[in-house]
Amino acid sequence: MRTLGQPQLAAALGVVLAGGVLAALVRAAFLQVRRRVRSRRSLAASLHALDHAHLRLVAAVDNMSQGLCMFDRDERLVLCNARYREMYHLTGPAARPGILLADLLRERAASGTFTEDVDAYRLHLRDALASGRRIHLQTELPDGRIVAVVNQPMPDGGWVATHEDITERQRALWQIAHMARHDALTDLANRLLFSERMDDALARLRLTGDGFVVLTFDLDLFKAVNDSLGHPVGDGLLRAVAQRLRDAVPSDCTTGRLGGDEFAILQPAGLMRRDAAAALATILLAAIGAPYDIDGNRIEIGISIGIALAPDHGDDTSTLLKNADLALYRAKAAGRHCYRFFEAEMDAEARMHHVLEIDLRNALSRAEFELHYQPVVDIASQRPCGVEALVRWRHPVFGLIPPDRFIPIAEETGLIAPIGEWILRRACTDAASLPPDVTVAVNLSPIQLRSAVLVETVQEILAEAGLPASRLELEITESVLLQRTSGTLGTLHRLGALGIGIVLDDFGVGYSSLGYLRLFPFTKIKIDKAFVGEMGQRSDCAVIVGAISGLARALDMKTTAEGVETADQFALVRAAGCTQAQGWLFGRPVPIAALDFSETPLLADLPA
Template identity: 40%
Template sequence: MEWDRQRGTEGTAPAEAPQRGNRWTLPIYIAGIVLFAGLAIAVISGFLDHRYFGGAPVERHLFLALIANAVLVFFCWLRHRAAAIEMHGRSAAEERARMLASRDPLTGFLNRRSLSEAGAALLRAATRRDQAVALMIVDLDHFKMVNDMHGHEAGDAVLRAAAHAIADVMPSAALTARFGGDAFACAFVFDARDPSTVDHVASRVIAALSQPIEVDDRRIHLTSSIGVARSDFDGAGIDTLLRSADIAMYCAKKSGRGGVTWFNRAMEHALIDRNDIENGLRQAIPAGQIVPYFEPQIDLATGRLCGFEVLARWVHPTQGIIPPDRFIPVAEDSGLIAELSLAIMRQAFAAARDWDPTLSLSVNISPYQLRDAWLAQKIIKATVEGGFAANRLEIEVTESALFDNLALAQSIVGSLKNQGVRLALDDFGTGYSSLAHLRALPFDRIKIDKSFVLSMLDNADSAAIVNAIIGLGANLNLPVTAEGVETDTIAERLAALGCAKAQGWNYGKPLSIADTRRMLAARGLLHAGTTEPDLPDLTTRRQVG
């Protein structure tokens, strides 16, 4: 603030000097004209008196004074004119500076500071008229791809076109602002008893921004997500409304993008909970609080334990065990999933190094991790450091993980396969291009999503899907693992269909490192003469699903 004040003071000093000069130039200019007129009258009357009436000649000093005065008047006129031009230019520059300070230079919309000031006035006016203000945050979906694919000039053109489209459908007295990037804010007054008018405006914005934008003979297609807050429910101040609308916009994106979401208090509580989880994860991962649990996998033909799927559990120091559905999505959104996954793998590999070598480990890889070109090297390094044979490891990927960059996924998978790691396609049947991906990558196994397995006895469609997947696996020479097996009846049906392996609560809930070791020791599946690895078991004895 101090710097701004100093900057403002320094900025006004040069403007005052021309004003002071101009103040003195004008009186001198006027006085010079009056003096010139007096001298001119004296010279002319003297000349006429001498010429026609025989009077004395005009004195020379009067002529010199008249000429000098004429030069002075001309100089003052030039100086006054220059000062006037300078002041006009300075005023125009100051006006442009004020515009730049209050407007987004790319779109001409208000900036955040100006929206706060104008929005406060709009709120006061709405309150006086017993009306409400709706504030929308409009965010272009996947706008970064436009800059990445077409360049920033094309991105700027898209932003200008989007701003024009938004302005066209807004009410005439609406405030429109751009907050940098691809986020816009719009505020307008509406009748609090009829919020459908706000929905109508939001729908028009969605429709306008879904139209293709022509940029350099290219047609760029975008969608937008909108969050809406209202002054009578969600906050009396413009800054509070902006925060509420921003939270609603975030929820609109999480709900699938391309839609409109009104703010409610539950969203704020969910956001606070999410931020608490993210902050907690940043401390929990390096502290070793995220630990592996092991879900048994059974060979259906023999009933033999053949391996485990590695699952993550958060052993919180005060909240106990936090299930993965609470923290895994946050880890993926915040970019922590890679660090978390490798931490789990290191612990699991170290724990399993003295298990019977016939026991395998299955580990899930998130879509975010498959963007890392060094993923294969990191996984192999973790197996070496943990003393775990790579040929005992099975990496599970979902179809969604392959959509972003299939070529990179093929490279990562190829490096892993070269080291003996096996590959499974997880949640088969829930995607859109399973057969194409089965041909594109060298899978060793298919895993049936548990939603089909759980309902196969009661739902004919689910039973048909399970049967078809097992048949497909047999034809492609790919063994099939079924998830979510919770009863002997389901297990027997799967075995009769030719399913190779199964996992689920029918064979026990996921176990901690210590409980898994006790189970393996009881079955004679630990190497004789080995000692228990020096691993801190932060888990409780409680089994968690």
């Protein structure tokens, strides 16, 4: 039997089924089969597209920078991405679909990324989701990472949560906020933060009555250190001071750098705030006053501290800071490296300070300065061997003003340079008219010593006055010796090489160091009057004077005992080995015309 091909089969069927109902039925069945075939092909294509879309979705979710997880209304995990598992150190089974939220949190606790109470956290979250609004949370993990979590409710009762590691961003924000309220150099509170803390303290004062203390202080002679050793060393010194403050100041205090070398401390205190402030100030004087080694430079400084009590000395930030500053000025005037409490009369003194500062700017051009001279006596012969030039300001309103009232103002304003040069020029001119064996001593400001043309200026003045260099003595204080620079040392050596005497004034107080006597070419040491005045009452003062005198002899230096006021004191300094003496016993400072250089010993009744 021959097999029919498709054309033949179709033709045969067409013949057989050419008419009638049977043909219609067959045609309908054929169309239905064709539609089914097409439907199956469409379904396969749809399934293929769906699989492809699913793969793309999985890839997108797993490559998100945020962790993502979805929970159904029964708190079962529907899905979570790879970033979520990575963030919380979870393995695949630990974050499997279907796991309950509580169990997932316990898995996180086991991995060290969850420390809260599981049930409390779950109940709080469900209560918050019930409101239907998005929930933002921020948490810090035990390893220090900071994670922001956003929970978004879904209509079916479930929710989607995203977890983002914002550690770097948050730390940057914290750093910006910190920088806005802290000093960049020392990391102490800046003026803004310090003022905010004072406002807070004042608010507590009004609410509870708890008082507090404000201490302000700056570094004595910081400008000299900064100018002579350079700003990097100055900055290093400020950082070292800040570290000492962190070590010394109690943690409940606020320590701030208000600018330059100006610092302040806010100290909580009760009824005994005056005693508490005095105790803290004493600690600060010792801690900050100890020597520093900054980049190989040994630096010795001190601080002057002003103290204001709240509410005793003010009930607002501005008044308290102003009054603490006034007390600071009083501490400086008292000799530095000490503390003073605010007193009401300081306000009047501040106004006077301002008036003097204005008038001082014109005093030189108005010829209001004059020099007085105090004799210096040779102890062996009891005759004058020199004079010290002491400037006075004859103010048109306030009369004769002593140097301790206006020299600090001159140094603050920079007027000391022209005033100092005038003093030196006038003293040399006056000394030229004195007996040829009489020397003249002139005090030299640290600011003058930093001048690059000081040596040339001194040479010019000596030449104009016709005064031999050997008859001029330049007195410097120990503050100059803080500037251990080649420039300072070179200037002193050059002055000494001219034959000028270099005198160390007020030795024995302040920052005294025997190393200075080796580093600098001194020809004389002046022993501070504080030791001389106590020699008759305190044996230790007599020992110190004797030791300084003996040391000077060994170094081929002369010694002048300052502040000799009685014959007994003269006898004591002579017995201690001092070579010269100065004080009211031999005469007060007087104008040049009133000096007496007669041959009669000033103390003829004492045995030679």
